Amino acid sequence: MKKKISIDPITRLEGHARVDLFLNEDGALANAYLIIPELRGFEKFCEGRPVEEMPRITQRICGVCPIAHHMAAAKAGDAVYHVDPPPTAKKLRELMYSAFFVADHATHFYILGGPDFVVGPDAPKSERNILGVIRKVGKEFGAKVMQLLKDNHEITAMIGGRYIHSVSAIVGGVSKPITEEDRLAILERAQRSVDFAKESLVLFDDIVLGNPAYVEMITSDAFAHQTYYMGLVDENNLVNFYDGKVRVVSPNGKELIKYGPEEYLDVIAEHVEPWTYLKFPYLKEIGWKGFMDGENSGVYRASPLSRLNAADGMATPEAQRMYEKFFDTLGGKPVHSTLATHWARLIELLYAAERSVELASDATITDPNVHTIPTETPTEGVAIVEAPRGTLTHHYKTDERGLVQAVNLIVGTTNNYAAIDMSIVKAAKDLIKAGQNITDAALNKIEMAFRAYDPCMGCATHAQPGETPLKIKLFDHNHTLIDEVHRD
Amino acid sequence: MADNPKPKLAFYWAGSCGGCEITLTELGMRLVDVSEQAEIVFWPAAMDFKYDDVRAMPDQDIDLCFFNGAIRNSENEEIAHLLRQKSKTMVAFGSCSHLGGIPGLANMFDIESLCARVFDTTPSLDDSRGTRPQAITKVPEGTIELPELFESVKHLAEITDVDYFMPGCPPVVDQVWKVFQAALNGSLPPKGAVIGADQKSVCDVCDREKGAPGFRISAFKRPHEVELDPETCFLTQGVICCGPATRAGCGTPCLNGNMPCRGCYGPAEGVVDQGAKLASAIGALIDTDDPEKLQAILDTIVDPAGTFYRFGLAHSIMSKMKYE
Numbered sequence: 146m147k148k149k150i151s152i153d154p155i156t157r158l159e160g161h162a163r164v165d166l167f168l169n170e171d172g173a174l175a176n177a178y179l180i181i182p183e184l185r186g187f188e189k190f191c192e193g194r195p196v197e198e199m200p201r202i203t204q205r206i207c208g209v210c211p212i213a214h215h216m217a218a219a220k221a222g223d224a225v226y227h228v229d230p231p232p233t234a235k236k237l238r239e240l241m242y243s244a245f246f247v248a249d250h251a252t253h254f255y256i257l258g259g260p261d262f263v264v265g266p267d268a269p270k271s272e273r274n275i276l277g278v279i280r281k282v283g284k285e286f287g288a289k290v291m292q293l294l295k296d297n298h299e300i301t302a303m304i305g306g307r308y309i310h311s312v313s314a315i316v317g318g319v320s321k322p323i324t325e326e327d328r329l330a331i332l333e334r335a336q337r338s339v340d341f342a343k344e345s346l347v348l349f350d351d352i353v354l355g356n357p358a359y360v361e362m363i364t365s366d367a368f369a370h371q372t373y374y375m376g377l378v379d380e381n382n383l384v385n386f387y388d389g390k391v392r393v394v395s396p397n398g399k400e401l402i403k404y405g406p407e408e409y410l411d412v413i414a415e416h417v418e419p420w421t422y423l424k425f426p427y428l429k430e431i432g433w434k435g436f437m438d439g440e441n442s443g444v445y446r447a448s449p450l451s452r453l454n455a456a457d458g459m460a461t462p463e464a465q466r467m468y469e470k471f472f473d474t475l476g477g478k479p480v481h482s483t484l485a486t487h488w489a490r491l492i493e494l495l496y497a498a499e500r501s502v503e504l505a506s507d508a509t510i511t512d513p514n515v516h517t518i519p520t521e522t523p524t525e526g527v528a529i530v531e532a533p534r535g536t537l538t539h540h541y542k543t544d545e546r547g548l549v550q551a552v553n554l555i556v557g558t559t560n561n562y563a564a565i566d567m568s569i570v571k572a573a574k575d576l577i578k579a580g581q582n583i584t585d586a587a588l589n590k591i592e593m594a595f596r597a598y599d600p601c602m603g604c605a606t607h608a609q610p611g612e613t614p615l616k617i618k619l620f621d622h623n624h625t626l627i628d629e630v631h632r633d
Numbered sequence: 634m635a636d637n638p639k640p641k642l643a644f645y646w647a648g649s650c651g652g653c654e655i656t657l658t659e660l661g662m663r664l665v666d667v668s669e670q671a672e673i674v675f676w677p678a679a680m681d682f683k684y685d686d687v688r689a690m691p692d693q694d695i696d697l698c699f700f701n702g703a704i705r706n707s708e709n710e711e712i713a714h715l716l717r718q719k720s721k722t723m724v725a726f727g728s729c730s731h732l733g734g735i736p737g738l739a740n741m742f743d744i745e746s747l748c749a750r751v752f753d754t755t756p757s758l759d760d761s762r763g764t765r766p767q768a769i770t771k772v773p774e775g776t777i778e779l780p781e782l783f784e785s786v787k788h789l790a791e792i793t794d795v796d797y798f799m800p801g802c803p804p805v806v807d808q809v810w811k812v813f814q815a816a817l818n819g820s821l822p823p824k825g826a827v828i829g830a831d832q833k834s835v836c837d838v839c840d841r842e843k844g845a846p847g848f849r850i851s852a853f854k855r856p857h858e859v860e861l862d863p864e865t866c867f868l869t870q871g872v873i874c875c876g877p878a879t880r881a882g883c884g885t886p887c888l889n890g891n892m893p894c895r896g897c898y899g900p901a902e903g904v905v906d907q908g909a910k911l912a913s914a915i916g917a918l919i920d921t922d923d924p925e926k927l928q929a930i931l932d933t934i935v936d937p938a939g940t941f942y943r944f945g946l947a948h949s950i951m952s953k954m955k956y957e
Contacts (some may be wrong), residue, residue: 167774175774182780183706185648186747186765188755190738194939197857201895202943205735208652208803216675222857251656256679274680276668284665291661298659308659309652309803312888316857321891415757417764426757433759519857540756548857548935553755628657 164569171249171579181423188552196222196523196547197316197485212245213532217539219314223527224271225543226316226519233512235316237304240504242299246497247338247388251532253292258487258596266589293341296334303327305416318516325511335501342495346467348492363484367575368594371396371427371438371481371565373445376452377531383460384452386531392455396440398479409538413555420544425563427556436567446597447535447560449489454479461499467492474614483568486597492505523547532557536598561598568594639695643675645716646707647702648736652803653727656676659806670785670817687719695720703729703736704787706780717793725789728802728897733947737786740946744784786947799829802897802944805883830882834901835894838881844869850921854931856892867893873940878910895943906950908941
């Protein structure tokens with residue numbers, strides 16, 4: 146029976162993408178391509194803009210993770226002006242960023258990716274969403290999810306002016322200090338967030354780890370890839386979101402390299418294919434060998450899972466405890482199971498909440514000295530932060546007035562483009578076999594392979610993210626587009 | 634309607650960053666209230682209804698569609714037309730849909746130069762540098778097609794009929810809530826109105842201390858070059874602020890964050906061209922009649938187009954001069 150599959154749009158992820166599936170003569174999958182059809186061109190239209198405006202412009206790359214771009218742009222601006230912000234400014238930036246991470250990771254778990262697990266991949270489509278989650282876990286728990294988001298939106302706004310498209314990170318520091326009253330209000334919210342993060346991990350234990358079918362799916366080969374892993378670490382090789390060096394480990398878990406922001410061009414290169422607007426970053430030393438797993442392929446991943454694999458641990462006690470449990474349960478480091486990314490994300494959520502408490506407990510964070518006025522001539526600078534979806538690099542060159550002349554961006558999801566493509570091929574090969582019907586539940590598996598990365602195609606392409614239509618077109622061996630199967 | 638009195642809502646994300654949709658998560662449990670009072674029939678970022686579910690709807694089946702994002706390519710345009718056809722009321726939601734937004738800054742350049750930067754000259758490219766995405770690519774297994782990008786970014790009302798305009802990058806959550814309540818109560822104003830915003834300008838509602846009457850600016854400062862006084866008008870401090878020509882309604886969160894307004898709520902009531910109005914308002918504050926000094930002061934405004942038209946370039950008279 147000839148078929149064309151159309152999942153259009155792919156939902157509960159950010160961005161815009163399409164998959165073309167090609168079949169062999171026997172009806173088995175020949176290959177699949179993840180196609181990104183758009184481009185906004187921030188690298189071009191930021192030319193001429195004052196570099197100090199970049200934190201407010203580049204965050205419009207992505208309204209889901211605007212603070213990641215806000216931070217990277219502010220830090221790159223510091224580097225361009227050769228200015229070191231006061232310690233309190235760095236703490237405030239990291240506190241704002243930690244609260245953002247809590248909100249962003251919770252948004253993914255409860256609104257985007259989590260419904261597959263909490264409500265179930267086979268639930269009716271009208272239930273596979275946050276409202277379905279609330280119906281499943283109860284309105285009281287739902288209210289806690291919303292309270293967590295609200296608390297962390299408010300922390301971010303107290304420091305950054307607003308949650309979406311914050312304003313306070315500027316070249317040389319932040320635009321305003323916080324008061325003691327703010328600090329206490331932030332602390333209260335951060336403490337609540339730690340409690341809720343722990344509850345989320347209990348929920349994950351109960352609903353996902355307690356269900357053998359889910360565990361089998363998570364640990365199955367169809368959802369695994371042996372790749373390099375990347376993540377920002379502090380001086381003790383512990384996960385850090387705001388600052389540090391990028392550590393890359395091999396599929397066997399051995400450190401390949403640790404690099405600072407200014408060295409990124411020595412480590413990362415980007416490959417272009419004519420069938421997509423998005424580039425494929427890879428490890429320069431290993432080289433681009435195509436869409437391949439293994440030590441000889443330069444494909445790497447940058448995600449919550451990657452950060453846990455690339456680091457030696459977490460810098461806060463409860464998150465460290467969960468880090469150890471994670472690797473004990475899943476058979477040691479590194480973990481290659483893509484779906485384990487959901488669990489890794491919740492462990493990072495706990496770390497971010499604990500880190501918020503640490504920072505807000507520091508009485509010196511109310512110090513009014515939060516900005517150093519730059520005095521040197523601006524030139525060029527690179528900055529790296531961890532965005533929720535992967536390592537984020539901003540690189541600017543300016544003229545002597547600080548007007549941007551050149552921009553290069555390697556952003557969260559882009560790092561994972563090759564790996565996401567491979568995950569789709571692998572999941573699709575598992576589901577599209579010679580002579581078998583394609584079931585509705587199987588189709589959701591492709592989306593689940595996708596969603597684990599929390600892919601944000603808007604971010605990745607600096608493109609019009611659009612409404613995330615992952616169109617799946619199915620071609621037979623004669624390259625003819627064949628009929629459609631709908632998942633109603 | 635008697636059988637199903639709940640109004641049907643749709644949310645759609647076209648050419649934008651997605652921040653407009655994240656605003657909806659800021660509604661918190663109020664979102665659950667909305668879902669109890671109304672039926673959300675399409676919301677790709679959060680729910681699993683597909684395009685075909687929309688195509689299968691009768692015309693005008695959706696009561697209210699909140700459309701965010703600019704029109705960058707033919708797909709944005711196609712879905713805008715589809716949702717227009719299926720919706721009784723279409724709201725241009727957020728700066729990109731209202732004015733083109735920050736993606737509209739691309740209208741300063743042609744699409745070829747955007748692609749040239751991304752695919753030919755960025756320093757991280759490898760030997761595949763110079764490869765350009767093609768409309769049609771032959772791969773071993775068949776052929777892959779890519780859509781073409783439009784030469785310029787458009788706002789929603791350029792391509793279809795829009796009932797209401799809701800400004801903001803993104804619209805602030807309190808305004809979103811007010812608009813939802815008005816929509817559910819059937820108390821929206823007449824078609825064509827700007828909703829979820831005020832009639833006044835940002836300056837009118839700003840509680841910072843204004844400069845003495847007749848204050849003048851002898852040099853413009855950039856926000857990182859000075860210690861920003863949180864109590865005083867930015868223009869008084871010599872820092873460009875887009876408040877004079879920008880519509881109020883945001884609650885001034887950027888000013889509360891001690892940074893100047895960049896104009897995301899669009900032109901204030903009665904202002905046709907936000908950038909032109911800003912240029913004249915700010916120009917009037919310059920402290921000289923000497924043409925040479927004037928030029929020197931103007932030179933301290935380092936990026937007038939990118940500042941005065943930060944969100945509204947694709948909606949501006951300037952943009953029309955280039956593309957019509």
